[in-house]
Amino acid sequence: MSDYVVIDTLSAFDDACRALTAGTGPVGVDVERASGFRYSQRAYLIQVFRRDAGVFLIDPIAFDDLAPLQQAIGDAEWILHAASQDLPSLRERDLAPPRIFDTELASRLLGHERVGLAAVVEDSLGIVLKKEHSAADWSTRPLPEAWLEYAALDVVHLPDVQDVLVAELAEQGKTEFARQEFEATRTRAPKPPREDPWRRLSGLHQVRGARNLAVARELWLAREEFAQQQDVSPGRLVPDRSLVAAVLAAPESKGALAGLSAFNGRASRSQLDRWWAAIERGRTSDDLPRQRVARDTLPPPRAWADRNPEADARLKAAKPLVEARAEELGMPTENLLTPDMLRRTAWQPPAEITPESVGDALTALGARAWQIDETAQLIADAFVDLPQTEEDPSPTDS
Template sequence: MTEYQVIDRQEDFATAAESLARGHGPVAVDVERASGFRYSQRAYLVQVFRRGAGLFLFDPPPIGDFSALQAAIGEVEWVLHAASQDLPSLRELDLSPVTIFDTELAARLLGHERVGLGAVVESTLGISLAKAHSAADWSTRPLPQSWLEYAALDVAHLIDVRDALVEELQEQHKTEIAAEEFAAVLERLPKPPREDPWRRLSGLHTVRGRQSLAVAKELWSAREDFARAEDVSPGRLVPDRSLVAAIRANPKTKRELGALKDFTGRASRTQLDRWWEAIERGRATEVLPPERIQSDTLPPPRAWIDRNPAADARLKTARPRVEEIAEALGMPTENLLTPDTLRRLAWSPPEPIDEGSIAEALLAAHARRWQIAHTAQVIASAFVDSVQTVETTAENSS
C-alpha cells in the first residue's frame, strides 16, 4: 500500500502543496463526493499523487482555501478518470487544470471492453482494486480508515495507467484524437438549467390537470429550497413518488395529508406545515403551467417512418456506415459520433447535402475535427443514397 497523508489543517496543506510543487511529471487527481446524500456536488475529499512528492488526501471543509494547491500544480498535466464528473467539484474549490489526461476516455477511444477505474488498472497494470466504497457518504466525519485507503488507491496507480495508455494511443495512432477529446472535456460548458426542472419529478406523467401541475411545481420547489438549505439530497427528505402520491390523493386538510400512508420520507411529517403550505399555494395560484412545454427533443426513431420517411431513410442508411467506421477505428460508435448528433442531422439536414455542409453542421453541433474528418463524407454520401430508398419505397406503394 502506498503511504499517504490526510491533510485537514492549513499549515499541513501548505507543506503538502510545496512538496507537490517539487514533484515531477503529471499529477493524479480524484474527488470523492456525497452524491445521493447531499444536495451539493461539493468535494468532501480530494486525492492527489505526484511522483517525487507522494500521495495526499485533502479534506476540503476545514482547509477552505485551495489556492496554494492550484499554484503548485495548476500548470501541470492532471490525470483524472472520468474527468467530466470531477471537474465541476474541483472548480468549486478554484482548482482548474490547463491540460488533462482522462484515463477513462482514453480507454474508450482504445476500445477497451470495460472502462471503470478498477477494470482499466487491471487491464493495464494487472493490479486488482476493490471498489467497496464508491457509493459511500463521503461527508461522514471522521472518515473510516478503510474508506481512506480506498480513496488513496484511486490515484496511487493513475500515473502508471496513464503511461501505459499513452503507449497504446501511440500504437493505435490515436494520440491526436485523444488530445482533441481531452481538450473538449476541459472546454465543455455546463448545461444550462432546465426551464421547468420540476417536470422531472418521477411519476409526474400520472398527474392530470394544470392546477395539479401547479401543486407539483410548488411541492417540488418547497422540497428543493429545504434540501438546499439543509444540504441533503431532495429524495432523502421526501421521495418523488411521495410528492406525486400527495398530489393525486388531493387531501382536503393538512391532517389528511399527514395521514396518507404513501406520503413517506424522513421529512414528510416533521415538515408537514411546509408541504401543506406548498399545496395551498399551488391550489391558489392563477398562473397555471401548461400541460406540456415545447421541446426540441426529436420523436423516437421508430416513429420516423410515418412522421418523416425521408429522415428515416437517411438515418437507416447512415447509421450502419458510421458504425462501420467506429468498428474499423476500434472504438464505441458514440465516441466517434453521438447518436443524437446523427439523428438531428438526419431529421433536418443542411442544404445542399454535401461533405462541406455536413462538416459545417457537425462543427456547429460541437463535433471535434477528427470526428468530422472521419464521418462527414460518409454521412453526406449516405444521405444522398437514401433518396433512392425513399423513391423505391414510393414506387412500390403506388
C-alpha cells in the same frame, strides 16, 4: 493497510503543496462527493498524487482558499478518470487544469470492454482495486481509515495507467483523437439551468391537469428549498414517489396528508406544515403550468417513417456506415459520433449535401475535428442520392 492522513490544517496543506511543487510529471487527481446524501455536489475530499511527491488527501471543507494547490501543480497535466464528473466540483473551488488526460475516455477510444477505474487499473497494471466505498457519504467526519486507503488508491496508480494507455493510443493511431476529446471535456461549458426543473420529478407523467401540476411544482420547490437549507439530498427528505402520491391522493386536510401511508420520508411528518402550505399554494396559484412543454428534441426514430420519411431514409442509410467505421476503429459508435448528432443531421441536413457542408453541420452540433474527418464523407455519401424535402419538419416533443 497504510496510515493515510486527511490534510485539514494550514501547516499540513502548505507542506503538501511544497511537496507537489517538487514532484515530477503529471498529477493524478480525484474527487469524492456525497451524492445521494447531500444537496450539493461539492467536493468533500480531493486526492492528489505526483511522482516523487506522494499522495495527499485534502479536506477542501477545511480551507477557504485552495489557490496554493493550483499553484503547486502549476502547468502540469492532470490525470483524471471520468473527468467530466469531477471537473465541476473542482471548478467550484477554483481548481482548473491546464491540460487533462482522462483514463476512462482513453479506454473507450481504445475499445476496452471495461472502462471503470478498477477495471482499467486491473487491465493496465494487473492490480486489483476494491470499490466498496464508491457510494459512501464522504461528508462524514472523521473519515474511516478504510475509506482513506480506498481514496488514495484511486490516484496513486493513475500515472502508471496513463503510461500504458498513451502507448496503446499511439499504437492504434488515436493520440490525436484522444487529445481533442480531452480538450473538449476540459473546456466544455456547464449546462445551462434547466427550465422548469420540477418537471424532472419521477412519476410526474401520472399527474393530469394544470392544477395538479401546479401542486406538484409547489411540493417540489418546497422540498428543494428545504433540502438546500439542510444540505441534504432531496430524495432523502421525501422521495419523488411520495410527492407524486400526495398530488394524486388530493388530501382535503393536513391531517389527511399526514395519514397518507405513501407520503413518507425522514421529513414527511416533521415538516408537515411546509408540505401542506405547498399544496395550498398550488391549489390557489394563478400561474398554472402547461401540461406539455415544447422542447428541442426529435421524435423517436421509430416514428420517423411517418413523420419525416426522407429523414428516416437518410438515417437508415447513414447509421450502418458510421457503425461500421466505429467497428473498424475499434471503439463504441457513440464515441465516434453521438447518436443525437447523426439524428439531427439526418432530420435537417444542409441544403446542399457535401462532405464540407455535413462537416459544418456536425461542427455546429459540437463534433470534434477528428470525428468529422472520420464521418462527414460517409454521411454525405449516404445522403446524396436520397430525395430531399424542401423544408424539413422542426424538432418537436419526443
